[in-house]
Amino acid sequence: MKILLMGNPNVGKSVVFNRLTGVDVISSNYPGTTISFTKGSISIDDKDHEVIDVPGTYTLEPTCKAEEIAVKMLDDGDIIINVVDSTNLERNLNLTLQLIKQKKPLIICLNLWDEASHTGIAINEKKLENLLNCPCVPCCAITGQGIKELVNHISSSKPSNYYFDNSKRWYEIGNIINQVQKITHKHHTFFETLSDISIRPITGIPITIIVLFLTFSLIRFIGESLIGYVFEPFFENLWAPLILKFSTILGSKGFIHDLLIGKLLDGDIDFGQSFGLLTTGLFVPIGAVLPYVFAFYIVLSFLEDSGYLPRVAVMVDVIMHKLGLHGLAIMPMLLGFGCNVPGALATRILETRKERFISATLMSIAVPCMALQAIIIGLLGKYGFTGLGIVFFTLFLVWLILGLILRKLVKGTSPEIFIEIPHYRIPYFPGLLKKIWIRLKWFIKEALPFVFLGVILVNLMYSLGIIQFIGNITAPVVSILLGLPKEAAGALFIGFLRKDIAVGMLVPLSLSLKQLIVASVVLSMYFPCVATFTTLIKELGIIDMLKSAIIMIITSLIVGSFLNLILFFL
Amino acid sequence: MDNIKSLVQLSQGKKAIIKSINGGHGLIQRLDALGIRVGKEIEKVSTGIAHGPVVLRCGNTEVAIGFGMAQKVFVKEV
Numbered sequence: 001m002k003i004l005l006m007g008n009p010n011v012g013k014s015v016v017f018n019r020l021t022g023v024d025v026i027s028s029n030y031p032g033t034t035i036s037f038t039k040g041s042i043s044i045d046d047k048d049h050e051v052i053d054v055p056g057t058y059t060l061e062p063t064c065k066a067e068e069i070a071v072k073m074l075d076d077g078d079i080i081i082n083v084v085d086s087t088n089l090e091r092n093l094n095l096t097l098q099l100i101k102q103k104k105p106l107i108i109c110l111n112l113w114d115e116a117s118h119t120g121i122a123i124n125e126k127k128l129e130n131l132l133n134c135p136c137v138p139c140c141a142i143t144g145q146g147i148k149e150l151v152n153h154i155s156s157s158k159p160s161n162y163y164f165d166n167s168k169r170w171y172e173i174g175n176i177i178n179q180v181q182k183i184t185h186k187h188h189t190f191f192e193t194l195s196d197i198s199i200r201p202i203t204g205i206p207i208t209i210i211v212l213f214l215t216f217s218l219i220r221f222i223g224e225s226l227i228g229y230v231f232e233p234f235f236e237n238l239w240a241p242l243i244l245k246f247s248t249i250l251g252s253k254g255f256i257h258d259l260l261i262g263k264l265l266d267g268d269i270d271f272g273q274s275f276g277l278l279t280t281g282l283f284v285p286i287g288a289v290l291p292y293v294f295a296f297y298i299v300l301s302f303l304e305d306s307g308y309l310p311r312v313a314v315m316v317d318v319i320m321h322k323l324g325l326h327g328l329a330i331m332p333m334l335l336g337f338g339c340n341v342p343g344a345l346a347t348r349i350l351e352t353r354k355e356r357f358i359s360a361t362l363m364s365i366a367v368p369c370m371a372l373q374a375i376i377i378g379l380l381g382k383y384g385f386t387g388l389g390i391v392f393f394t395l396f397l398v399w400l401i402l403g404l405i406l407r408k409l410v411k412g413t414s415p416e417i418f419i420e421i422p423h424y425r426i427p428y429f430p431g432l433l434k435k436i437w438i439r440l441k442w443f444i445k446e447a448l449p450f451v452f453l454g455v456i457l458v459n460l461m462y463s464l465g466i467i468q469f470i471g472n473i474t475a476p477v478v479s480i481l482l483g484l485p486k487e488a489a490g491a492l493f494i495g496f497l498r499k500d501i502a503v504g505m506l507v508p509l510s511l512s513l514k515q516l517i518v519a520s521v522v523l524s525m526y527f528p529c530v531a532t533f534t535t536l537i538k539e540l541g542i543i544d545m546l547k548s549a550i551i552m553i554i555t556s557l558i559v560g561s562f563l564n565l566i567l568f569f570l
Numbered sequence: 571m572d573n574i575k576s577l578v579q580l581s582q583g584k585k586a587i588i589k590s591i592n593g594g595h596g597l598i599q600r601l602d603a604l605g606i607r608v609g610k611e612i613e614k615v616s617t618g619i620a621h622g623p624v625v626l627r628c629g630n631t632e633v634a635i636g637f638g639m640a641q642k643v644f645v646k647e648v
Contacts, residue, residue, distance in 0.1 A: 058600075058603035058604060059599070059603040061599060063596065063599065063600050063603070086630070087630055088630045088631055090605055091605035091628060091630075091631055094603065119593050129585065161633075170602075170605075170607065184604060185573065195632070196616070199615060199616050199625050200582070200615070200616040201616065201617075201619045201622065204616075302633060310634070313634075314618070314622070314623050314625065317618060317622050317623050317634075317636075318618060318619070318620050318622045326636070327623065416623075416634075416636020416637070416638050416639055417623050417633065417636050418633070418635050418636065418639065420604065420632065420633050421625065421632040421634055423632075
């Protein structure tokens, strides 16, 4: 049997799904977190049933791509669990009544029950159950309350025989609401006042700037502290002596030694330059990148669950329109700062092909992922603000100018923003931790194999002379246009696999500040890494992805050469 | 027909009843799905600067819609 979880966006379907199946899915406090369906299973009376977390939809008459997916999946379902936001019963019943017309077994999950009672909304669920002729279970999915009762209803559920005239749906809903819901009037709460001031431009724009500034400072602070006090001491004081012993056992040289441990510098391990699997191959993803990824996801997850992000979308809407997008396109950009893959997937929340093309291209060209940023910060941080400032400001300008151009060049329409603003919520701490953990696990699983592959390839390519060969044939571009030593071409090659390793390859080249800036910018822009590349092919199609890739290569060469010309003073 | 104005013209913080939505089927349907339809009372929460989005509250639902959409929603202040 297939059980579908359906409901309006942002009512907590993914949390219910998580509770029912134990499968980890990302849930947040903004509409559209689930952009494709997730499957899991639940065992009732020793029988396994498939549970599907369907993207949120307000109506069965779809208005965007995610809603289309939701409606299509309806045909396959045997039982529907309609997750309803109890704080907003009237609006949610619109979908409920449409689902009743489907004549499939239906259970209503009155989620956010506790929040409803806190805000003075009293719902008589027994009466609602009798009226609609299907079980209505009050739930608080995030704490797990009510989930057991929900499960108990699954095997006995049947289609509702409630009859109404579909053309008078709202009239019908009005009737139901009058009978089952009582609202005690209350004053503006603190969160409502906060909501108003964070969405009115006069106060909202300064708040956005402060929040974004705090976000980046906090990420840098957490990341740097973790590296400085935890990860570097671990690698230097515990791991290095261990590996040195291992190196002696292996005889301090030979192919296996170089592959596992790499080159020793003055008889010692240099985690940035040795380039063995157990040295650089572990240090880059775990010692240098993971702390920043962790820091990023702490802050992002908190922002997501608080409900602040849609307000940022409203604040930046006017700017995004100049780029042929609307405010919601800030979501792929923000997620892209963590990793470009989820960023690319998030372009689905945009309605038209034009918007998806522009946002995917701008994201992969001008939004460096956390892994890349961590290594760039490591390389350029010692020069103070100058180096990092130039890199990030250049990327921002590229994002802006390329967007202005693409808006004119790309055919198609750019619709206006239309987004529900969720209520602020205090993030539920265990939920927050779980989400950060899911993301870290995902990072380790996705990143480590590519980093290892990258390290092996670098070793093979050096020993076979391939890097030198690539360097020689690309010398005109790399040396003359970009002003980099020809060995840097190897980094551009490896950058396709993993950009953090690629930037790491620049360490032994002892580049000047100007060269480091040019290389960092070009490596960020010229092409997406292979994981992002394959995701983008799926999202955009091969032809659009090729167009996008050509734009990336050309832009990065122009910008790299330009920086090489104007940064003569460094 | 006095006092009828578009959502854009309605001042921030004012409440009004929706009188008509002069948009295409798509706009009417999207607003309808959120329970925002002719006859409903709404409150304008904010106006964006430089033709930015208009935010309105209807019941317990808060929505941001584009400036162009807001121009098509006509309301009577209460």
